[in-house]
Amino acid sequence: MIDARLALALDGGGFVLPDDGAIAVFKPPQDAELSVLPQDRCLIIEGFKPAHDAWCARGFDCVTELNRRVGAAIVCLPRAKAEARALIAEAMEKSEGSLVIDGQKTDGVDSLLREIRKRIDIFGPIAKAHGKLFWCSADSASVFDDWRTGPALTAGGFWTAPGVFSADAIDPASDLLAAALPENLGKEIADFGAGWGFLSAHILTRAEVSAVHLVEAGHMALECARRNVTDPRAVFHWADATTWRPEKKLDAVIMNPPFHTTRAAEPTLGQGFVQAAARALSPSGQLWMVANRHLPYEQTLMSHFANVFEVGGDARFKLLHATRPKHPARP
Numbered sequence: 001m002i003d004a005r006l007a008l009a010l011d012g013g014g015f016v017l018p019d020d021g022a023i024a025v026f027k028p029p030q031d032a033e034l035s036v037l038p039q040d041r042c043l044i045i046e047g048f049k050p051a052h053d054a055w056c057a058r059g060f061d062c063v064t065e066l067n068r069r070v071g072a073a074i075v076c077l078p079r080a081k082a083e084a085r086a087l088i089a090e091a092m093e094k095s096e097g098s099l100v101i102d103g104q105k106t107d108g109v110d111s112l113l114r115e116i117r118k119r120i121d122i123f124g125p126i127a128k129a130h131g132k133l134f135w136c137s138a139d140s141a142s143v144f145d146d147w148r149t150g151p152a153l154t155a156g157g158f159w160t161a162p163g164v165f166s167a168d169a170i171d172p173a174s175d176l177l178a179a180a181l182p183e184n185l186g187k188e189i190a191d192f193g194a195g196w197g198f199l200s201a202h203i204l205t206r207a208e209v210s211a212v213h214l215v216e217a218g219h220m221a222l223e224c225a226r227r228n229v230t231d232p233r234a235v236f237h238w239a240d241a242t243t244w245r246p247e248k249k250l251d252a253v254i255m256n257p258p259f260h261t262t263r264a265a266e267p268t269l270g271q272g273f274v275q276a277a278a279r280a281l282s283p284s285g286q287l288w289m290v291a292n293r294h295l296p297y298e299q300t301l302m303s304h305f306a307n308v309f310e311v312g313g314d315a316r317f318k319l320l321h322a323t324r325p326k327h328p329a330r331p
């Protein structure tokens with residue numbers, strides 16, 4: 001846990017906070033307390049909407065991107081290696097003092113430590129609670145230049161970025177869903193968890209569609225979607241799909257819902273998407289979704305829709321179609 005390692009680093013471990021300037025903390029885990037840092041100088045960098053809102057609710061300053069220089073920067077390693085490297089390069093460039101890197105063993109901290117050590121002198125590491133924290137001086141900004149990446153055009157012809165879902169290729173489950181969608185989906189459609197926009201772009205090939213709402217919690221994913229989906233009928237929402245509400249009820253919701261925020265499968269996320277879809281749809285609206293075959297969505301679907309059909313799939317994925325959303329009776 002970062003709190004224990006930071007406390008050890010500051011208390012006799014040799015790490016000293018700068019006297020002034022903000023302390024940027026990139027992607028801290030949501031259960032981090034950061035109580036050893038002065039909260040009034042902390043600036044959290046978090047683009048995932050539910051986590052972003054949670055930091056704001058706790059009274060922290062929180063931004064989606066860092067656009068200024070800071071006194072020190074702390075990178076909490078995300079799981080995706082390319083994203084971790086990109087954050088390190090960005091933090092190195094923006095920090096005027098130290099760059100601190102913290103991560104769990106399961107997030108690859110050991111291999112990054114080996115790589116970084118070959119490039120620059122490091123202090124620490126502090127090893128504790130199945131993770132490591134180490135730091136270096138940020139005075140040689142160019143040392144990680146080759147790790148810097150932002151949105152880029154892939155060989156497939158779409159924009160993605162490190163850490164965005166299915167950044168290298170079209171996701172096979174979404175591909176299966178796109179191929180199964182009927183020609184007539186109605187006019188007002190939402191794509192829940194729209195990612196870089198693959199399904200929305202597909203839906204917008206239909207002339208009768210008047211709007212596709214891309215609802216995506218990942219700020220960077222939505223930035224990529226804005227580049228990929230340039231049709232004026234696309235409406236972009238940086239939002240948590242489980243709480244987002246459309247201005248008018250929808251004809252269809254399309255989704256390939258997320259099923260983990262950690263390594264373990266968390267079907268409750270997708271179940272939250274199903275409930276939100278039922279709420280957002282008009283009485284004649286329809287839900288089309290694709291899911292890994294082992295994930296238990298049917299019960300939630302049947303609680304929120306009168307009709308639920310499995311309409312295809314393959315050995316790995318199932319395609320589900322639900323109609324007649326059950327709206328809770330108004331009091």
Ligand SMILES: C[S@@+](CC[C@H](N)C(=O)[O-])C[C@H]1O[C@@H](n2cnc3c(N)ncnc32)[C@H](O)[C@@H]1O
Nearest residue numbers: 165174193194195216217218240241256257258
């Ligand atoms: C399985 S991916 C599908 C992405 C995209 N539809 C595609 O087909 O490539 C699920 C997406 O849901 C997003 N997501 C996760 N939690 C979310 C939430 N609470 N609200 C909105 N989007 C969320 C993820 O960032 C990810 O882009």
